Each structure stands twice: as structure tokens, then as C-alpha cells.
Amino acid sequence: MPIIEVENLVKKFGSFVANDNLTFSVEAGEIYGFLGANGAGKTTAMKILCGLSSPTSGKVMVAGYDVAKQSEMVKQRIGYMSQRFSLFEDLSVWENFQFFGGIYGLSKAKIKERTSELLGRLGLESEKNQILGSLPLGWKQKLAFSVSIIHQPSIVFLDEPTGGVDPITRRQFWEIIYETASQGITVFVTTHYMDEAEYCQRVSIMADGRIVALDTPANLKAKYNAANIEEVFLKIARN
Amino acid sequence: MRGFIIKEFYHIFRDIRSMVVLFGMPVIQVLLFGFALSTEVKNAPVAIIDHSNDQVTRAITSKLLSSGFFILADQVPGEDHIEEVFRHGKVKEVIIFESDFATKLEKDRQAGIQVIADASDPNTANLLVSYTSAIVSDYQQEYLKGMSLPVTVKTETQMMYNPALKSIFMFVPGVITILLMLITAMMTSISIAKENEMGTMEILLVSPMRPIQIIAGKVLPYVLLAFVNALIILLLSYFVLGMPVKGNLLLLLAESLLFIVMALSLGIFISTVSKSQQMAMMLSMFALMLPTILLSGFIFPIENMPLPLQVISNLMPPRWFIIIVKSIMIKGLGFHYIWKETLIIAGMALFFIALSIKKFKVRLG
Amino acid sequence: MLPVIFVIPVIQLLILAFAVTFEIKNINLVIVDQDHSVASRQLVSKFTAPAFYHIKAYADTYAEAEEQLKTGKAHQILIIPQRFGSDLQKETKASVQLITNAIDGSAAAIMNAYGNSIIADYNQDIIVDMTGGIEMKQPFNIRYSYWFNPELDYKTYMVPGILVLLVTIIGMFLSSMNVVREKEMGTIEQINVSPVKKHQFVIGKLLPFWFIAIFELAFGLLLARIVFGIPIIGSLWLIFGVASVYLLAVLGIGLFISTLVETQQQAMFLAWFFAVVFIMMSGLFTPTDSMPEWAQQVNSINPIAYFIKMMRMIMLKGSQFQDILKPFIAIVIYAVISLTLSVWRYRKVAG
Numbered sequence: 016m017p018i019i020e021v022e023n024l025v026k027k028f029g030s031f032v033a034n035d036n037l038t039f040s041v042e043a044g045e046i047y048g049f050l051g052a053n054g055a056g057k058t059t060a061m062k063i064l065c066g067l068s069s070p071t072s073g074k075v076m077v078a079g080y081d082v083a084k085q086s087e088m089v090k091q092r093i094g095y096m097s098q099r100f101s102l103f104e105d106l107s108v109w110e111n112f113q114f115f116g117g118i119y120g121l122s123k124a125k126i127k128e129r130t131s132e133l134l135g136r137l138g139l140e141s142e143k144n145q146i147l148g149s150l151p152l153g154w155k156q157k158l159a160f161s162v163s164i165i166h167q168p169s170i171v172f173l174d175e176p177t178g179g180v181d182p183i184t185r186r187q188f189w190e191i192i193y194e195t196a197s198q199g200i201t202v203f204v205t206t207h208y209m210d211e212a213e214y215c216q217r218v219s220i221m222a223d224g225r226i227v228a229l230d231t232p233a234n235l236k237a238k239y240n241a242a243n244i245e246e247v248f249l250k251i252a253r254n
Numbered sequence: 255m256r257g258f259i260i261k262e263f264y265h266i267f268r269d270i271r272s273m274v275v276l277f278g279m280p281v282i283q284v285l286l287f288g289f290a291l292s293t294e295v296k297n298a299p300v301a302i303i304d305h306s307n308d309q310v311t312r313a314i315t316s317k318l319l320s321s322g323f324f325i326l327a328d329q330v331p332g333e334d335h336i337e338e339v340f341r342h343g344k345v346k347e348v349i350i351f352e353s354d355f356a357t358k359l360e361k362d363r364q365a366g367i368q369v370i371a372d373a374s375d376p377n378t379a380n381l382l383v384s385y386t387s388a389i390v391s392d393y394q395q396e397y398l399k400g401m402s403l404p405v406t407v408k409t410e411t412q413m414m415y416n417p418a419l420k421s422i423f424m425f426v427p428g429v430i431t432i433l434l435m436l437i438t439a440m441m442t443s444i445s446i447a448k449e450n451e452m453g454t455m456e457i458l459l460v461s462p463m464r465p466i467q468i469i470a471g472k473v474l475p476y477v478l479l480a481f482v483n484a485l486i487i488l489l490l491s492y493f494v495l496g497m498p499v500k501g502n503l504l505l506l507l508a509e510s511l512l513f514i515v516m517a518l519s520l521g522i523f524i525s526t527v528s529k530s531q532q533m534a535m536m537l538s539m540f541a542l543m544l545p546t547i548l549l550s551g552f553i554f555p556i557e558n559m560p561l562p563l564q565v566i567s568n569l570m571p572p573r574w575f576i577i578i579v580k581s582i583m584i585k586g587l588g589f590h591y592i593w594k595e596t597l598i599i600a601g602m603a604l605f606f607i608a609l610s611i612k613k614f615k616v617r618l619g
Numbered sequence: 620m621l622p623v624i625f626v627i628p629v630i631q632l633l634i635l636a637f638a639v640t641f642e643i644k645n646i647n648l649v650i651v652d653q654d655h656s657v658a659s660r661q662l663v664s665k666f667t668a669p670a671f672y673h674i675k676a677y678a679d680t681y682a683e684a685e686e687q688l689k690t691g692k693a694h695q696i697l698i699i700p701q702r703f704g705s706d707l708q709k710e711t712k713a714s715v716q717l718i719t720n721a722i723d724g725s726a727a728a729i730m731n732a733y734g735n736s737i738i739a740d741y742n743q744d745i746i747v748d749m750t751g752g753i754e755m756k757q758p759f760n761i762r763y764s765y766w767f768n769p770e771l772d773y774k775t776y777m778v779p780g781i782l783v784l785l786v787t788i789i790g791m792f793l794s795s796m797n798v799v800r801e802k803e804m805g806t807i808e809q810i811n812v813s814p815v816k817k818h819q820f821v822i823g824k825l826l827p828f829w830f831i832a833i834f835e836l837a838f839g840l841l842l843a844r845i846v847f848g849i850p851i852i853g854s855l856w857l858i859f860g861v862a863s864v865y866l867l868a869v870l871g872i873g874l875f876i877s878t879l880v881e882t883q884q885q886a887m888f889l890a891w892f893f894a895v896v897f898i899m900m901s902g903l904f905t906p907t908d909s910m911p912e913w914a915q916q917v918n919s920i921n922p923i924a925y926f927i928k929m930m931r932m933i934m935l936k937g938s939q940f941q942d943i944l945k946p947f948i949a950i951v952i953y954a955v956i957s958l959t960l961s962v963w964r965y966r967k968v969a970g
Contacts, residue, residue, distance in 0.1 A: 289911060
């Protein structure tokens with residue numbers, strides 16, 4: 016059973032159509048790459064999936080709930096990491112975890128347990144009491160991701176999580192994503208790095224508010240007769 | 255919710271700037287207004303040209319100089335030099351006794367005194383002239399003792415609420431109001447705008463917390479801090495400046511709390527209309543500051559303003575709170591004298607909250 | 620940015636000039652006439668003559684009148700006791716009570732003086748009546764004259780000060796935000812790698828703001844002259860001469876602030892903090908002469924106080940250069956120090 020089901024999603028801003036009849040679904044435990052050029056309508060669609068914005072028409076089911084009607088139920092089950100960095104710079108690492116755990120209603124003991132688990136995985140336990148603003152960007156991004164899954168959501172939405180991060184950290188970041196997916200958390204990710212798209216199980220590519228291609232990276236490369244996803248992307252974008 | 259409040263305190267206490275605004279501003283302002291600023295005129299330099307120099311003029315002169323309002327400035331050689339000394343700014347008023355003052359008083363039963371004030375500052379000039387005339391007519395009473403006027407109407411004057419005419423009675427309610435208003439509105443609007451700018455607001459909105467919980471969690475700490483602030487200002491004004499609290503202290507605190515809530519809702523509203531912290535700061539500092547100081551009756555009485563400005567001043571929340579504070583602290587009145595003002599402030603709070611909710615929904619939709 | 624620079628000052632000048640006034644135009648009076656005699660009515664009618672006295676209500680008891688004072692509807696109460704008229708006739712002596720709401724102390728002093736002078740006037744009248752037309756001379760005949768502003772028009776006094784406020788705020792905020800903005804945007808590094816010298820950079824930053832502020836002042840003076848009819852007695856050259864130096868000082872302070880901070884927000888904050896304290900103490904709203912000694916000493920480092928003083932002296936009294944020599948030297952020193960500091964603080968390497 017798919018964990019995200021989108022049928023004929025339309026989102027209009029006045030006469031501008033940001034999302035034009037999107038239809039797709041994402042399976043539980045999948046790593047789904049949501050690609051598209053700047054302004055193609057990715058962020059709008061993602062906001063709707065997260066319940067930050069409501070669709071003009073169409074049906075959007077996330078984790079078995081209708082986003083338009085049951086957004087509160089949806090919010091319990093998702094995690095979100097925005098492209099703008101999103102932890103509090105003037106709080107320490109531990110205070111950030113404590114705060115975000117708190118808003119998802121985790122108990123104190125649970126927050127402690129999850130924090131040491133997540134920090135342990137990142138190898139950042141010793142930085143627990145550092146003020147976040149003093150840490151390097153790559154660490155902050157990894158921490159933001161950890162925070163977004165602190166409540167063990169069914170799905171985590173990542174909006175360009177690796178922007179401005181060095182290749183080594185990006186690689187580590189994707190290792191964490193794989194690990195997360197292996198625990199059964201669905202990962203829905205947007206990115207501009209086409210090498211990252213190769214790591215996804217399936218990708219969709221948006222242009223002008225529509226999904227113009229949706230398949231596994233291997234099938235897409237075959238279909239467009241391309242050596243890598245970057246070529247696929249360029250071919251689609253040029254048409 | 256508790257986590258929210260704790261987190262907000264971390265934000266505040268780790269930011270030196272907010273600490274300075276929160277606790278430095280009130281102390282500085284109260285001390286400035288309490289000790290440094292006043293609309294009273296004291297020790298004004300006065301020049302006396304005494305063409306007579308007899309015992310009457312000397313008596314009047316010493317009466318003037320011992321009043322505390324005047325100090326003797328340098329000698330002015332003659333009437334021709336008055337404009338020059340005024341231009342130099344060293345003298346505010348010149349008093350001229352005509353020649354043969356005492357003799358004329360005896361013979362003609364009248365002698366002339368000329369008072370020339372530098373009215374480039376009209377308020378000071380007006381005050382100085384009225385002090386001078388009061389002192390001279392005081393002396394006149396003394397002088398006339400023995401000689402009886404055919405009929406006298408004696409005026410017993412009483413200065414209600416503030417017999418010593420201290421200007422802190424005017425300033426303290428204004429300072430309390432303005433600080434509560436500016437600090438609360440500014441701090442909340444900036445802190446919410448900051449979450450918007452940093453993108454943390456989005457994360458919060460995706461969480462199961464309801465928007466109303468998020469906002470409440472954000473502003474509650476500021477309610478508390480603003481209230482502590484109000485207490486600090488009140489304590490300072492009571493113990494350091496000697497302001498009375500004639501009315502019910504609990505009522506005063508409750509009204510302050512209501513006003514703080516109003517200022518918070520204004521802050522929330524500002525944050526919903528501004529795109530950045532920068533803009534929130536601009537709006538709350540400059541757009542709020544001048545009207546709250548000028549059109550609230552803080553320093554300048556509203557009833558002396560032209561009609562359009564009087565109408566506009568009705569829209570200024572501080573105007574109503576200043577009335578409330580004065581009524582409770584100085585006049586010692588109870589709630590039934592200020593229910594109207596209270597209602598207006600409560601109405602304004604509701605209005606700003608409703609407006610912010612509407613704006614907030616638009617953004618989410 | 621243009622509307623901020625030009626429209627806001629104009630609006631502020633217009634609103635401020637009208638809002639900021641200590642003139643007493645309205646005295647709401649409640650009369651408690653317990654006598655109801657010819658004499659008491661005559662006294663009451665004396666109060667109806669001046670335009671600024673409004674008889675708000677007639678009350679029967681003091682308590683009733685005090686209510687009006689409490690609710691803020693009235694400023695003053697005149698109580699004429701029973702037997703006022705007959706006392707005057709029989710004892711040639713009677714008294715009335717004048718009660719003034721004194722929360723605003725200085726307004727109360729003036730209202731009290733007005734009330735007293737009307738009653739004294741009435742006293743004169745009845746003396747003339749009772750002695751059969753022979754006017755009893757006041758032994759001291761005081762004549763008042765108000766120089767430079769005979770109408771005691773408050774706007775005349777405020778507008779020069781408000782002009783100072785406007786150019787100061789513009790100068791201080793624009794300059795303090797500017798360098799920080801370049802820091803934030805990273806453009807300052809572009810300049811730092813170029814062969815531009817420190818002082819060239821500082822001059823290049825300041826000159827445009829200096830021109831804007833001078834233009835603003837000229838525009839404000841024009842408005843003051845046309846809209847408010849404020850006389851400009853002194854020399855325009857002197858005004859602009861002083862303003863030029865003053866602006867250097869203000870821009871220097873702004874620039875200095877901007878070298879101290881990292882973000883525009885901090886700059887705005889610091890500039891605001893100083894501006895509030897400086898403006899409050901500058902004598903714009905309250906007289907500086909009656910401040911205590913320590914506050915006057917604090918004020919000796921307040922450039923706004925100096926400039927407001929000079930502007931008022933030159934514009935309203937036609938003071939000459941030698942009259943303002945001391946404050947002028949003070950702001951020259953100020954300009955030199957603040958500019959030197961900001962050039963020194965602006966380290967090219969550190970950016």
C-alpha cells in the first residue's frame with residue numbers, strides 16, 4: 016500500500032498554475048527523488064504534502080490521511096527539513112533536540128534515548144552542549160536531519176538537504192538517509208545534485224508544474240538514452 | 255508548551271541585545287525622566303537692570319533670586335544690550351526697574367517694572383513671566399499690608415494631585431506606557447519574524463502543534479518579562495522617584511497585564527505583515543515610537559493639538575493606558591472610573607489578534 | 620529608499636510641529652457657585668471672556684465638581700462660597716477657591732496664573748465700582764514683552780528642533796546601516812581587495828549622505844518658511860555652515876557604529892539606543908537649563924543638544940557666529956574625533 020498517494024493535484028495562485036494535475040504515489044520505505052528545475056513547482060507540491068498549504072483541487076493522501084481534511088493527523092506522522100536551515104542557532108545541540116522532541120510530544124526519557132541514539136550515529140555526542148551556531152554547516156545539516164526524524168515519523172520530507180555542503184559530507188548524509196530508509200521510514204527528497212538522484216529508488220522530474228517523467232533511475236536513463244540522470248534532466252528541461 | 259517557553263527564555267537570555275532592551279532601557283529611561291528631564295524651569299539666568307537701586311528694588315530683587323526659579327546672570331550694561339545678550343543665549347529674562355522707583359512709589363503710588371523675556375522658547379518665557387509676576391504680586395501684598403485696599407478677593411489656590419508640581423507625575427505614567435508598548439511589541443514582532451526568516455517557523459508549522467499554540471508559546475515568555483519590567487519600573491518610580499500609588503495596586507497590575515497583552519498582539523500583527531526581522535524592527539521602532547511618544551499625551555497634552563491630530567490620537571493605545579495609570583497611581587480612582595479605557599484597550603487587543611489570525615491563515619492557504 | 624528619505628521627514632515635520640505644543644488653548648472649568656449673587660455671577664462672567672476658558676459645567680457641590688476633575692473632563696474648579704457677595708459688601712473681604720489638576724505641573728502653573736489674574740482683574744473692577752469710578756492704582760505696574768516670538772507661538776520654537784531631529788536621524792541611520800550592509804552582502808570584500816585607501820573609502824561613503832542630509836535640511840527650511848511661516852532671522856550661510864560640520868559629526872558616529880557591529884540589525888539597534896537617549900536629553904522637548912548638573916555634563920557630549928541650541932539661536936534670534944562659538948567648537952571637535960575613530964576602526968584587512 017502506497018504511503019503517499021497524489022491524484023490530480025492542482026494548485027493555483029491566482030491564474031498561475033504551480034501544480035498542474037500531479038498524479039503519483041510513493042511506497043512505504045522507498046527513497047523517492049523529487050526533481051525539477053527552479054520554479055518547476057517542487058516546493059509548492061512539497062508544502063501541500065506537509066500540510067503547510069492546501070491544494071486547489073485533487074486528492075492528496077499522506078500516511079493514510081487526507082491532507083486537506085486531516086492535516087493534524089498527517090503532521091503527527093511526518094518529519095520535515097526545509098532548504099533553509101532550520102535549527103535554532105543560539106540553542107545548544109541538546110536544547111534543540113529537547114525542544115523539537117517536546118513539540119512532537121515525546122517524553123523526557125524518550126527524547127534522551129533518541130538524542131543519544133541519533134548523535135551516536137552521527138558521532139557528534141561530544142558536541143551535545145555546543146551552541147549550534149558555532150558548528151560547521153555540514154554538521155548542522157546532519158543535525159537538522161536527525162531532529163526531523165526524532166519522533167520516528169513514517170515519512171520524512173527533505174527539501175534540498177545538501178545545499179552548500181562538501182562532497183564528503185554529502186556522501187555521509189546519504190548514508191544516513193539509507194540507514195533511515197532501512198528502518199522503514201519513507202524518504203521524500205528534492206535535490207539539484209543529479210548524482211544524488213542516482214541514489215534514489217525512483218525519481219520524478221517536474222517541468223512547468225507537471226510531472227514529465229517518473230521511473231527508476233536506470234529505466235529513465237534507458238528511456239532517454241542517457242549515460243546519467245543529469246543528461247536525462249537536461250534533455251527533459253530543453254524540450 | 256513548557257518546552258516552548260524554556261526555549262524562548264534561552265533565546266532571550268543568550269542575546270545580549272535583547273537583554274539590554276529588556277532591562278537596560280527601562281532603568282535608563284526612568285532615571286532620565288526621573289532625574290534629568292523636567293518641564294519645570296529652575297535656575298533660569300535673569301539679568302536685572304536697576305536704574306534706581308533703592309531698598310524697594312533691592313527687596314524685590316532678593317525675593318526673585320531667593321525663589322529658586324532664577325539665578326542672577328552677568329550685568330547687562332543697558333537696554334541697548336538686551337538683544338545682544340539674548341542672542342548670546344546667556345540670559346532668559348531681563349527685569350528693568352525704572353529710575354527713582356521708591357520715590358515714585360511714594361509720590362505717585364505707582365512705579366514701573368518692565369519684564370522682557372526671550373520668547374524664542376515660548377514655554378520657558380511664559381513660565382518665567384508668570385513666576386515673576388507671582389513673586390512681584392506676592393511682594394505687593396506684603397507692601398500693601400497696613401495700607402488697606404477697599405475690597406479684596408482672596409484666592410485660595412490648590413494644586414490637586416501634585417501640589418509640588420513635580421514633572422515626574424506627568425512623565426512616569428508615560429514612561430511606563432511607552433516602555434511596555436515598545437519593548438513588548440518590538441520583542442515579540444522581532445522574535446516571530448526571526449523564526450519566519452530562519453525557516454524554523456515552517457518546521458514548527460509542520461509539527462502537530464497548532465498555530466495558536468505556537469504563537470502562545472512564543473509570546474508567553476514576553477508577557478512574563480514585560481510584567482517583570484512593569485514591576486521594575488513601578489518599584490523604581492515608587493522608591494527612587496517617590497511616585498505615589500494611591501489606588502489599588504492589584505488593579506494597576508491587572509491593567510498593566512491587559513496592556514501588555516494588547517502590545518503583544520500588536521507585535522504579532524507587525525510580524526505577520528513584515529517579511530524580515532529588519533522590517534519588523536523598523537516598523538516597531540520608528541512607526542510606533544513617534545506616535546506613542548507624541549500623540550499619547552505623554553509629554554504634550556492632547557487637547558491642545560489641532561482637531562485632526564486629536565482624532566488620530568484616539569487610535570493610539572498608549573493614550574488610554576496613560577489615563578488609566580494616572581487615574582490609579584495619582585488620583586487613586588477605582589475601576590468604575592476607567593472601565594471605558596480598559597474596554598478600549600481590550601477591544602484593540604482583540605482587533606489585533608483577529609487581524610493576525612486572518613493574515614496568518616492567508617499565508618498558510 | 621527614496622520615500623523613506625523624503626516623504627517620511629515631511630510627514631513627520633508636519634505632524635510633529637502641530638502635535639508638539641505646550642500652549643494652553645483650552646482650560647475646562649467647573650464652577651461651583653454656592654452664592655448665586657450678583658457679585659458671583661459677575662465673577663463667573665469674567666471667566667467667559669477669554670477664548671481659552673470653557674465653562675464645562677456648573678456644579679452644586681464640590682464633590683460633584685471633583686468628579687469632573689477625576690474623569691479628566693475638567694482642568695480647574697472655581698468655588699465661590701456662600702455669602703461671597705455679602706462678605707464683599709459688608710466685610711470688604713471675601714475669598715474664592717481655585718483648584719487645578721496639577722498632574723501636568725507646568726501646565727497647571729500656567730492655568731493657575733491665568734485663573735488668578737482673572738480674579739485679580741475682577742478685584743480691580745469691583746474696586747472701581749465701589750469707590751465710584753476712581754481707579755485704584757496697582758503699586759507695581761508690570762509691563763511684559765516677549766521678544767523674538769511675541770505671540771508665544773510654540774511651532775516657531777519646535778520647528779528648528781524638529782529639523783535637527785530629522786537630519787540627525789537620516790544621517791545617523793543611513794550611515795550606520797550602510798557599511799554593515801556591505802559587510803552583510805560581502806561587497807565590502809570587493810572594495811577591500813581594491814587599491815582604495817581607507818580615507819577614500821570613508822569619504823566616498825559619507826559624501827552622498829552628507830548631500831542628502833543637507834538637501835533635506837534645505838527642503839525642511841523651505842517648508843518651515845512656507846507652511847509654518849517660521850522666521851529665519853539669522854544668516855542662511857551660518858545655518859548651512861554649522862549644519863555641514865554637524866553632519867560630519869553625525870555621519871562619523873553612524874560610521875563608527877557600523878564598524879563596531881556585524882549586522883544591520885545590530886547597527887539599527889545601537890543607533891536607535893543612542894538616538895533615543897540623545898534626543899530625550901537634547902532639549903528638544905524639555906529645557907536643558909533646568910537639568911541637574913550631572914545631566915548637563917552628560918549633555919556636553921550630546922551633539923544633538925548643541926545643534927538644536929545653535930539652530931534655534933540662529934533661526935529665531937539671529938545669533939551671529941561669535942554668539943555660537945562655544946557650541947560650534949564643540950561639534951568641530953566631535954566631527955574630528957568621530958571621523959578619526961571610524962577611519963581607524965575601519966580596518967581594511969579585517970573588513
